[in-house]
Each structure stands twice: as C-alpha cells, then as structure tokens.
Amino acid sequence: MTTAAGTPSDRSVLPVTERYTLLGWVRRNLFSDLFNSLLTIVALAFIVFVARLLLRWAFVSAEWAVIPANFNLIMRGQYPAVEAWRLWLVIYLLGTVVGVSWKLISGQFSGAARVLIAIPFALMFVPFFSMGTRLYLLITVVAASTGYLVAGFLPIQRRGRAVAYLILAYLIVMLILLRGVGAEEGPMPPVQPILWGGLLLSLLLAFFGITLSFPLGVLLALGRQSKLPAIRVISVVYIEFIRGVPLISLLFMGQVMLQLFLPDGFPLVDRVLRALVAITLFSAAYTAENVRGGLQSISRGQYEAAQALGLSTFQSTLHIILPQALRAVIPVLVGQFISLFKDTTLVALVGIFDLLGIARTIIANPDWLGTHPEVYAFVAVLFWIFSYSMSYASRRIEQRLGVGER
C-alpha cells in the first residue's frame, strides 16, 4: 500500500527492526512496563516450577508399565480380543463415511470433518499406543481420504439426502458389528453390551446420548412454546423435574426403576442401555433449554413472513425457525455435549466399566497398586483429545455459518 507507508500509523512508529521480530513482540507484550515485567517474571517462574515437577514425574518416577499392560482393557473393556477386528471395521467405516460426507456436503461442515479425521491422526502420537494400533489408525486416515477422493466421482444428485441415508446406514451397520448376530459359533457371535467398556463405551455412551437426546430436546423446546396447554405443561414439568435432579441419581433410578415402568414380560433391559436411557433423558432437558434460547432469538417478523406465505406451522418450524434457532445455539449445544461426554464417567458409579470405571478397576488391582497418577493422567489425555476436538470443530462450524448471516 502506498498510502500507509507515508502516514504515521501505530506500526510505523516502531523501529523497522522491531516490528515483526520475536524480540519486538516480547518487549511490547511481556515487558511493556515495570508491572507487566514483574508479572511476566512471576508467571514464568511458576510455569517453570510446575513444568519441572511434571516432567520429573513423567520421565523419572512414573511407572508407566501399567498402561501398556492394560492397554486393551482401557480401550475396549472386556470386548473379546478375537472380535476386536469388528471394532476396527466400525472405525474404518466411520472414517470412510466422514470422508465421503465431507466431499458431498463440503462447505458448512468441512471444518468439522477435518477435525474428525484429525482425531485418529492425533491418536497416533499418543504414547503407549502399540505399532499395530498406530497402523490401524493410519488405515482409518487412509480410508477417510479414499472416501473423500472417490466421492468426487460419484454421480449423486441430492447430496444432502445421500449423506443422511449414508449416516443412517452406517449407524445400523455399526450396531450390528458391535452387537454381533447369529449363533455363538458363527462368524460374528453376539457380544453383550455389558462387556463393552473403556474408551469404546465412553464414546458410544456420549455419541448415542447426544444423538438421541438432541431430537428429544428439540421437541421439548418446541413443546414448551406450544399453543396447546397440555403439551406445554408436560414439557415444562419434564424439563424442570430433570433439571432439578443430579445425573447420578437418574443413573441410579435408571438401574433400579426403569424395569418397573416397562410392561410386564418386557425382556430385561441391559445395564448399559439403562444407563444410556438415563443419560439421554437427562441431556434432553438441557438441550431443550438451550434450544429455547435460540427460539426466543427469532424475531416475530420471521414467523409472520412464513405465515403470510401460506406455510403451515410445521413447515415454518422446519424450514424457517429451527434452522435459525439451532444455528444461534451451536456453541452452547457443543459445550453441553462436551460436558455430557465427561459426565458419562458417572456410569462408573453404577457398575459400568467406561473409561473411568476401567481406570478404577486397574488401580484396585493389587498388581498395580499405587499407579493411579499414571492411569488417571493417561485417561485425562484421552478425554482431552476428544473434548478439545469437539470444541475446535464447533468453532469451525460457527465461522462457516457466520458467512451468510450478516
């Protein structure tokens, strides 16, 4: 720019040498005055102190042997080792589905898809993963990329619809693979959900908790705004009741009381499913309140314009109101889903061996006495990778969606 060079802007006041150098940045941001310099030094000293303690622990005194020795348990609980290929197949297929969908509906969700594909990549660098596991993760990344490339050549017209069917089909295949079909001696013998555990179970509980509670929560939010008093009252009572109760008590109630509500002769519901029901019902109430916030942000003019065009209440809700309301609350919803992911650890208290439950059984094992710092640190890293990915993905989606709004 020719004009900027001549005008005395903030930047040109600084000597040229300091404008973009590291030293210049440090001087301006960390040592701009006496107080700032003091703060910088104190903070630095504190960071060094903590980091040294941590590093000393991690590299000198920690007994990391506990992790590789229990690696499979941490990852998939009691899921039989001979059937582990089914889990990897589930993951490869997920990679493929993400790759294909990313290509087909690129645009608004490409940022999120990139993050999903980055997860297996990131996991390859977590310590204690065996070479075999890293290879399988690499295959996942390759599957995703292949899906992305191949999808470019598919002659598909209605891409949004195709992706919806693809995801639906994936969910069914996934459940069949996980659960198994046919006889005990068959190629895919059933594996009861109570044997699912570790990271596998934590991810499944979070995933199904989110996907099942989301539509329920949206319906409750709409119900709370309904003109029909009966529906409104039911929604309000449900939401306020659930929000007034801690998740842990719902989990206990789910374990002991769910069967009482079901008709006589209904087959006994699996423990894990009972926990999932409790998590779903719990999360739905919070989703409902968050979505309600979005609904309230929609101006009356939007409803009126839809009405004036002759759209029915259902049509205007589906095409005009919900898309805008949900868009407005994506950050809040993702925040809620991240807490839900972490809250699933409470199932450990009702005898289900999710990631945290497995951690507790490992440190209770006399062979590994006193290794809880190592086990918990490893578990924390796993949780962090997934939680951070979710929040990063949501920020990307927000940025993309922001484009058309202003």
Place this chain on the structure above:
Amino acid sequence: MSENDAVEEIIICQDVCKWFGDFQALKNCSLRVQAQEVVVIIGPSGSGKSTFIRCINRLEEHQAGDIIVDGIPLTRDVRNIEQIRSEAGMVFQQFNLFPHLTVMENITLAPIQVRKMKKEEAQETAMGLLNRVGIPEQADKYPGQLSGGQQQRVAIARSLAMSPKIMLFDEPTSALDPEMIKEVLDVMQELAETGMTMLVVTHEMGFAREVADRIVFMDAGEIMEVGTPEHFFTNAQHERTKLFLSQIL
C-alpha cells in the same frame, strides 16, 4: 369500467372491529376493493393501518364484522385461512427475509413447500421474478449481503412467487434510505400496471397520487374518508384529513 363489466369485489370488509385487550384498534371499518384496484391507506401513526391490512390475511384476528377475500370468508376455519394466505401476498416494512436462505431459496421455498412445485420450475419462475424486480444477478447471495432496496425487491419477488391475486404492502419504503425508495416504488408501480390488486399503506404521497385508484384515510381506528387522489388533494372533506395532509405534504 363500462356498465357491462361484472364488478368483482375481491376484498370485502364489513364493520370490522378489533380490540387489543381493552383498546379498540379498529372501529367498524368497512371497505370494498375491486379486482385490479390499487388502494392506498394513509393516516397518522397508530391509527390502525397495519392492523387493518394484517386482519385481511389473518396475521391479526378480528373480533367482529366480516372479511371476505376472493369469495372466501375469513373464519376460524384453518383451511380458509391457509387458502387466503396463499392468495394474498404481504410485504413488510422490515422486509422479513429469511437470513439463513439465499435469495433464490427465499423465493422458491413457499412454491415448493406450499404449492408442491418442482424445484426446477420454481427456480425458473424465481429467475423470471428477479429479472422483473431488476436483480437477477443477486440470486445466490444471502439477504444480509444486499442493500435495503434490494432486500425489499426480493421480498416482493418472494410474495409474487406464490402467484397471489392480492398484494398487501405495509409501509414498504419506510425502513429504506431515501435513495433506495424510488427503486422499490418503481417495482410497485410496474406491478400495479400489470393489474395486480394492491392494498398499500404508505406515506409516499407522490406514489399515492400517481398510482392509486382510491385513497383511504384512517384515524384512531376508523376509516374517515375514502376517495380518488383528486378528491383528496383538492377537496378533502374532514378537518382531520386536511390537517393530516397539510402536515405530510
């Protein structure tokens, strides 16, 4: 109009009353609008102009009197309401475009959802309408990326996409910067020339004088005076009409 022409009254309002709580916003309003007529409604702020035209497509519910649109009586019957709404387009002061949809999607949504039109056909119609309002090149933009005048023209195209028999305008140029008012009024004038039945609330007296067949003056919830533009600008009867006109002209 010659004697032989059957005079079709497309909007009939008879003694329409409307209350907001204790406050009576419309007092025995009666008006008959013929097909292809352009009627401009004027009056001071708060006089009930918006309420009146919003009753015609049931954005507000009237509590007494009759409203009959194209032979369909406006009752609680949901089917009648939906039918009337798809025959009467409405343009709002604040445009009320759908910000999450492109211009093209804004226009095609109702034809596809309500009229069950094929997507390609709806898009073709929409392009035609965008040409007509003079902004075909904006089809793939979002409303937020357009100027106020362009947005209002999209809103007009969106209403026209439902092939309405009647168009209701509620102060369509009041939220616009002065330099954009003309482009919207031009579109409306052209629409009037094609024979659209129009009910227009506006303060644009130039438009009223040139385009209106009749002018309605409302004050305090009542229709005070109805007449041709000539009548209004040369020999208005009521004191309040004269006062209002003297303030606005």
